[in-house]
Amino acid sequence: MxxxxxxxxxxxxxxxxxxxxxxxxxxxxxxxxxxxxxxxxxxxxxxxxxxxxxxxxxxxxxxxxxxxxxxxxxxxxxxxxxxxxxxxxxxxxxxxxxxxxxxxxxxxxxxxxxxxxxxxxxxxxxDRRRTDAPRGNDLATSRVESFMAASPVTCAPDVTVQEAAALMRDKHISSLCITADDALAGIVTTRDLSGKVLAQALPVDTPAAMVMTPAPLTLAPSAIGSDVLHAMMEHRIGHIPIVEAGKLVGIVTQTDLTRFQAVSSAELVSRIAGASSPEEMAQVTAEIPRLLVQLVASGNRHEVVTRLITDISDTVTRRLLALAETQFGQPPVPYLWLACGSQGRQEQTGVSDQDNCLFLSDDATEGDMEYFRNLARYVSDGLHICGYVYCPGDMMATNPRWCQPLRVWRDYFRGWIAKPDPEAQMLASVMFDLRPIGGDRTLFDSVQEETLKAASANSIFVAHMASNALKHTPPLGLLRGFATIRSGEHRNTLDLKHNGVVPVVDLGRIYALQGRLAPVNTRARVEAAEAAGVLSPSGARDLLDAYDLIAETRLDHQARQIKTGARPDNFLAPSALSDFERSHLRDAFVVVKSLQSAMGHGRGMLG
Missing domain, CATH: 2.60.120.10 (Jelly Rolls)
Structure with a gap:
């Protein structure tokens, strides 16, 4: 009907x-x-x-x-x-x-x-695609929820002014929200204590309700920075409670505004470059989660956010190398520190461990190895202190296997290509994402060119790598739309890393092998694959749009977790999305699955 x-x-x-x-x-x-x-x-x-x-x-x-x-x-x-x-x-x-x-x-x-x-x-x-232009920490257009202080300190109306002052002192804050029956009744600031209590010689047992500003001006989390600025200027106030559905959810102070504008990737890089110890650098890297929230809130594309965050870890690594050389002396032979994994691809988010290795000049002797063992341990320990935790799979320069002269590395790559067994496929997947970070970069140039040429010429190796890449599949289910994790700590969630971005990363790596393409970054690989004819224009556009949506969903999820005080991860409950966000995400997974299917049927060139 x-x-x-x-x-x-x-x-x-x-x-x-x-x-x-x-x-x-x-x-x-x-x-x-x-x-x-x-x-x-x-x-x-x-x-x-x-x-x-x-x-x-x-x-x-x-x-x-x-x-x-x-x-x-x-x-x-x-x-x-x-x-x-x-x-x-x-x-x-x-x-x-x-x-x-x-x-x-x-x-x-x-x-x-x-x-x-x-x-x-x-x-x-x-059209979920964002503009290419990176944006700074645009306070005027950023949502209040991205820079407000969540869970503000509160007290009851009958708390004395002395108790209120002690609470502000102990919490290192300049205001207290007064609540009654979970509703915001007023706000008391240090200015109130000095101007209304001390100046008028009120007793210390005066109830806070007697000196508070009742029914203060409030804003919603969806307000933007310019709303805060205009309200503070117009009403000459320095504190604005943030209320949603009648519930106090945060507060914004002039300090919050200053802090928001002060944090940028360039500012963090500058502070790291001048740091004198890993512990000093760790104080700077602790601000990365807040930077991620601000970059996402400012509408930056995911590849801009991850590039800026990766730039910080690159700077940390180079500074640690410099400090190591200061401590252990000049290196006996040229060396090159390289990153693989998400740092190698310049795709780090709020969750990153370390994956790295050392290429040494072929002039290195056994006697030189002690120096590089000490250097690798110093840098790896320093990265761990700064929040880049040790790799669970021991893919680090501290592992003697991954701290070798150039001739050994050439043998590694030749062996993996000639005999692509499961271990070789796994190691090649990691090591084909290498990117020089610090040291003599010429040690890598010839190896990369030789390896890409040999890999692309070996169809059996490429076929094995393609088959290995298809092991990570998008979480598509038939009856419920998504195939969520079925048990354990992350039950009923989607793994946006291993089942989200990794399938796209794997496809990009195979396209790079097929076309002998030098880029390591996933987006750059797909774009280069299109330019080289490895992937059709329509296939490349579909894959990039799908990748954008999946990666941005992952970053949005991590930013939400950071704002609530939680540790960011890659596990998203579909119930946290609207019906239509789920629909878009399914569409993106369908595109990835389709391109995986094309590769699995030998049609990778067609995309």
């Missing part, structure tokens, strides 16, 4: 981003949707087909399959699909069919394009 326009309008008001539209705009949009009924097994569109518009599931189920015909996701009511094709000349990257009696709402492409152009909220939702 066809939906009435009133029923359709009511349904759209329950679906994001349509619920953000003005009533008149939504009323004008509603009749433009076309209703499509589909029986189980009916095809909605095929892979490579030009799409007519954006689809929205009203009720029923839609099964999405990759180019091999394998089902990768099932979409239910309020899930949108098809918009990925619409943003790339309307060509479908998957196929879709109804798996139950289904009613779809289809917004024709011209109407969808017009809506995207007219409504910024809709455009932001359907």
């Amino acid at each position: 066809p939906l009435t326009e009133l029923e359709l309008n009511r349904f759209l008001t329950s679906v994001h981003p349509y619920d953000s539209l003005e009533a008149d705009t939504l009323s004008e949009l509603t009749p433009k949707f076309q209703m499509i009924s589909a029986a189980p097994g009916d095809t909605i569109y095929e892979l490579g087909e030009r799409l007519d518009g954006l689809y929205l599931v009203h009720h029923g189920e839609v099964e999405v399959s990759d180019e091999a015909g394998l089902p990768v996701s099932i979409l239910g009511p309020r899930n949108s699909f098809g918009e990925r094709g619409l943003t790339r000349d309307g060509i479908a990257a998957t196929s879709a069919k109804a798996s139950a009696d289904t009613v779809l709402l289809m917004l024709p492409k011209p109407d969808f394009d017009a809506l995207m152009a007219a409504e910024p909220a809709v455009a932001r939702f359907f």
Whole structure:
């Protein structure tokens, strides 16, 4: 039975981003949707087909399959699909069919394009890509929740002014929020204590409620920095409580504003470069989580955020190398310290261990090895002190296996390529992400060129590496949309590292091997693969957009954890996302799965 326009309008008001539209705009949009009924097994569109518009599931189920015909996701009511094709000349990257009696709402492409152009909220939702330009710590446009002090100290109205003063002294704060029945009643500041208590010689047992500012000006977490600045200037105040749904959730002070503007990657790099000990550097690296929150809140792209954070760890490493040479003397022969893993790819987030190695000149003798063992231990211990914990797999320069002359490293790579057994595949996956950090960089240039040439020429090795890369799969389930972790500490969550970004990292590495491409960074590898013809333009765009969404979801998750005082990790509960965020994330996983399927069927060149 066809939906009435009133029923359709009511349904759209329950679906994001349509619920953000003005009533008149939504009323004008509603009749433009076309209703499509589909029986189980009916095809909605095929892979490579030009799409007519954006689809929205009203009720029923839609099964999405990759180019091999394998089902990768099932979409239910309020899930949108098809918009990925619409943003790339309307060509479908998957196929879709109804798996139950289904009613779809289809917004024709011209109407969808017009809506995207007219409504910024809709455009932001359907196009999750951010601008390329890095942004600084833009206080004026950053949300208050990114720099407020969470969980402010509170006290009851009947607390004496002496007790209030003692509490502020002990907590090293300049204000106290007065609460009654969990509601904000007022605020007491050090200015109140001096101007109202001391200046008027009030007794020390005066209740704080007698000197507080009742019903103070408040802001919501969604306010932006300019709101805070304007309010402080207009009302000549230095403290603003942050309230959400009647509950006190934070406070912003002038100190918070100053601190926010003071923290930048350049400022941290400068302080590290002048540090005289690992402990002094650790005081600086402790500020990295706050920097991550601010970079994310300022709208920077994920590769900008991770690059800036990696620059800090690079600086820490080089400073530790310099301090080691000061302590142990000049090196007996040239050496090169290299990073692999996320540091090597310049993709570090708020969770990083250390992965590194040492290339030594072939002139190194056995007698020289003691010097480099001491240097490696000093740097590795220093990195650990600074928060870059020891590698659980011992992929560090402190392991004698990874502190060797250049000729040994050449033998390593030749051996892995000639005999790609499981261990060789694992080691090659790590060591193909090497990037020089400090020392004589010429020690790496010829090795990288020789290795890429030999690897790309050995089709058996590349095939084994491709097969190994496919072991990390996106967490796609059929019945519930996602395949979450089923047991243990992280039950019912998605691992956004191993099942999210790692599959893309693995694909990028294989493309680099196929094309003898020098870049190590994942995005740079995919872009280079497209330029070299290893990956088709449409495949590259799909993969990069999927990678952007997955990586940004991971960073957003870590930033939220840091803001609540939790230690950042890679485990996201799907329930923390809206229906439509889940839909977009599924779409991204589908793209990755499709490109993995193409590689698995020997069609990596086609993307």
